[in-house]
Amino acid sequence: MVGVALPSIQADLGLSTSALQWIVSGYVLGYGGFLLLGGRAADILGRRRVFLTAVAVFAVTSLVGGLVDDGTLLIVARVLKGVSAAFTAPAAFSIITTTFAEGPARNKAIGIYTLFGSSGFSGGLVLSGALTEVGWRWTFLLPVPVALIALAAAIRALPKDGPRTVGSYDLPGALTLVAGMLLLVYVVVEAPQKGWTTASTLVEFGLAAALLAAFVVIELRGAQPLVRLGILRSSSLVRANVGLSVFFGAYVGFQFVVTLYFQQVLQWSALQTAFGFLPAAAIVTVASPRIPHLIARFGTSRSIIAGVIAHVAAYALFLAIARDHPYAVGVLPSMLLLSIGFTLAFAPFQIEGTSGIPDHEQGLAGGLLNTSMQIGGAIGLAIVTAVLTAGNEGKSGPKTLLAGFTPAMITVTVLAAIGLLVALSGALGRRTATAQTDRNSDQPELDKVT
Numbered sequence: 001m002v003g004v005a006l007p008s009i010q011a012d013l014g015l016s017t018s019a020l021q022w023i024v025s026g027y028v029l030g031y032g033g034f035l036l037l038g039g040r041a042a043d044i045l046g047r048r049r050v051f052l053t054a055v056a057v058f059a060v061t062s063l064v065g066g067l068v069d070d071g072t073l074l075i076v077a078r079v080l081k082g083v084s085a086a087f088t089a090p091a092a093f094s095i096i097t098t099t100f101a102e103g104p105a106r107n108k109a110i111g112i113y114t115l116f117g118s119s120g121f122s123g124g125l126v127l128s129g130a131l132t133e134v135g136w137r138w139t140f141l142l143p144v145p146v147a148l149i150a151l152a153a154a155i156r157a158l159p160k161d162g163p164r165t166v167g168s169y170d171l172p173g174a175l176t177l178v179a180g181m182l183l184l185v186y187v188v189v190e191a192p193q194k195g196w197t198t199a200s201t202l203v204e205f206g207l208a209a210a211l212l213a214a215f216v217v218i219e220l221r222g223a224q225p226l227v228r229l230g231i232l233r234s235s236s237l238v239r240a241n242v243g244l245s246v247f248f249g250a251y252v253g254f255q256f257v258v259t260l261y262f263q264q265v266l267q268w269s270a271l272q273t274a275f276g277f278l279p280a281a282a283i284v285t286v287a288s289p290r291i292p293h294l295i296a297r298f299g300t301s302r303s304i305i306a307g308v309i310a311h312v313a314a315y316a317l318f319l320a321i322a323r324d325h326p327y328a329v330g331v332l333p334s335m336l337l338l339s340i341g342f343t344l345a346f347a348p349f350q351i352e353g354t355s356g357i358p359d360h361e362q363g364l365a366g367g368l369l370n371t372s373m374q375i376g377g378a379i380g381l382a383i384v385t386a387v388l389t390a391g392n393e394g395k396s397g398p399k400t401l402l403a404g405f406t407p408a409m410i411t412v413t414v415l416a417a418i419g420l421l422v423a424l425s426g427a428l429g430r431r432t433a434t435a436q437t438d439r440n441s442d443q444p445e446l447d448k449v450t
Contacts, residue, residue, distance in 0.1 A: 001128035001143070002027075003255055004274045005136040007263040012136065013071040017400070018189050021256060021385040025185055025378045026075045028252070030082025031089075032374025033178030036226045039090035039367025040170065043360065046161025047091045047098075052154055054087035059147035066140035086370075093350075093366035095158065098359050107292045107351060114347045115288040122281035129274025170226035173218045177226075180211030181375055188382040192390040227368070231361060239422060240353035241372035246419035247308060247345060248373045249380020251338070254315060254412045256381055257388060261405060265398045279332060283339035284346075291347045300348035305423045307345025312416045314338045319409040380415055387411045 002009075002023060010020045042050045061084055065077035096113055100106040131138035187204040194201050219225040232238055255277070262268040262276055295303055314337035322330040353369040354362060388404035 001124040001131070001139040003259055004125065004128040004270050004277075005132045005139045006256070006259055008132050008136040008270060009074070013069075013074070015071050017260070017389050018193075018385060019071060021189065021381055022075045023078055024252065024256065025189075025381055026078040027082040027085075028374040028378045028381075029178070029182055029185060030079035031086045032082075032371045032378060033181050034083045034086035034174055035090055035367045035371040035374065036177070036364070037170070037174040037367075038087035039094065039364050040226055041087060042091040042094055043364065047095045048154070048158045048161045050087050051091040051095070051158065052151060054084050054091065055147050055151045055154065057084035058088060059144050059151070062140055062143040062147065066137045066144075082374075089370050090367040093370070094362045097354055097362040097366065102355065104292065104296065107295055107347075110347050110350050111288055111292045114291065114350070115285060119285045122278060122285050125274045125277050125281055129269070129271035132270035170218070170222055170224065173215055173222065173226040176211050176215040176218060180208050180215060181378065183208040183211065185378050185382040188379070188386055192386045227364065228361070231357070231364060231368070234356060236352045236355060237357070237365065237368070239425065240349050241368055243304065243308070243419055243422040244349045244353070244369060245372040245376025246380070246415055246422060247311065247349070247376075249376035249378075249383075250311065250315065250412050250415035250419065251380075252377040253380045253384030253408070253415065254318075257384060257405065257408045257412070258318070260401055264401050265405075276327065276331060277335065280335040280338040280342070283336065284342045287339070287343040288347070291343065294344070295348060295351065300352045301423070303348040304345045304352070305420070307341040307343070307348070308416065308420045308423045310337045310341035310344065312413065312420055314341065315409065315413040315416055319406065319413060323405075383415070384408050384411050 006020055006023060009015065009023060010017075015023075038050065038054070058081060061077055061081035065074060065081060068074050068077060093113070096109050097106060100109040127142065128139050131142060183204060187201060187208060191201050216229075219227050219229055258277075259273060262273045263270065268276065291303075314334040317337065318331065318334040322334065324330065350369060354365045357365040388401070388408040390404060390407070
């Protein structure tokens with residue numbers, strides 16, 4: 001809902017384009033940075049307890065975000081809202097993956113989960129456009145009653161948790177991860193203005209690297225780490241996390257640039273902008289129930305590759321023809337390709353990232369996936385924003401946007417292409433493993449002949 005409202009927020013609060021991106025990045029970093037802690041808390045405290053508490057906090061922070069009058073306070077509210085979501089998401093996802101056994105039942109459940117997510121995205125787009133016409137604050141205030149309804153339903157529907165599991169939460173690990181990612185995104189956004197090779201930029205990059213290295217050390221030495229690094233031995237989990245981070249990062253960058261383009265260059269209203277994005281979200285909603293059948297027939301790897309190819313094609317097509325053609329010819333084909341890409345890839349990413357993981361670590365696996373997606377979104381947006389505003393820091397408006405539009409869209413396309421390489425590496429790895437297995441199975445017969 002907030003994405004379409006960004007230009008109105010920028011005009012009302014007097015934010016630069018770089019500051020504006022923190023409305024998005026603040027949320028996704030608070031979300032992504034604390035997801036692992038949220039997954040750990042769900043596994044230890046109980047998934048129902050964590051879910052209920054986090055939804056209540058989400059409602060409060062949504063209310064605060066709709067009432068503040070200062071850009072900095074709004075960003076702080078968005079960070080806190082993201083933190084509350086970080087405890088909601090892994091608890092919800094692990095409730096699903098521990099309720100349904102691995103295989104067709106879980107795949108169907110995740111497909112339904114994706115359906116509701118895409119339905120929320122579709123509805124959010126339309127509502128955000130309509131509400132922004134009245135006032136952007138309503139895009140923050142409407143989630144309050146929605147969260148309260150979800151809270152009441154969850155109290156009735158979710159079974160009570162068992163006894164709490166003994167364990168620690170690894171708060172130092174969570175804090176070093178969040179601090180490192182916040183600093184990294186800040187440096188990427190500010191570097192075009194300061195200079196990539198200035199002393200301050202290099203020191204900040206070094207400090208971000210040190211914080212992230214400290215996170216790894218803490219996880220290696222901790223008795224009960226936030227991330228049991230041994231879980232990364234699962235090649236499918238690693239590929240799913242890397243692939244999803246790049247996949248989502250490219251899309252968040254695309255949506256940010258195109259939202260500003262629609263409203264500042266084409267002079268579309270917020271409602272027109274929402275309907276401009278709607279076909280992509282609406283088709284995902286309709287098509288998502290068919291995904292379990294496609295996965296059963298073609299497998300997750302092929303589905304992911306096809307979805308990522310669709311996104312690369314969508315971005316390249318938008319860059320090539322959107323500025324010179326009307327919506328039906330220049331924009332709609334890209335939106336349709338985006339819908340195909342999300343439909344084919346999103347649920348398979350989730351399935352690949354949790355397959356073969358024991359129940360007691362499903363919260364961790366779900367947290368890792370969501371962390372990768374959100375941090376990928378934050379970094380992708382930071383990179384695209386840095387390219388978009390290069391040489392025009394502190395300025396905004398149609399001319400500034402047009403100057404950086406083509407480089408920003410090329411960056412989005414390159415990010416998506418990197419995601420394609422990750423997806424193809426998974427298929428190649430599987431093919432190699434299958435060939436090796438076949439050779440091993442043939443060896444006894446060769447020994448008999450010998």
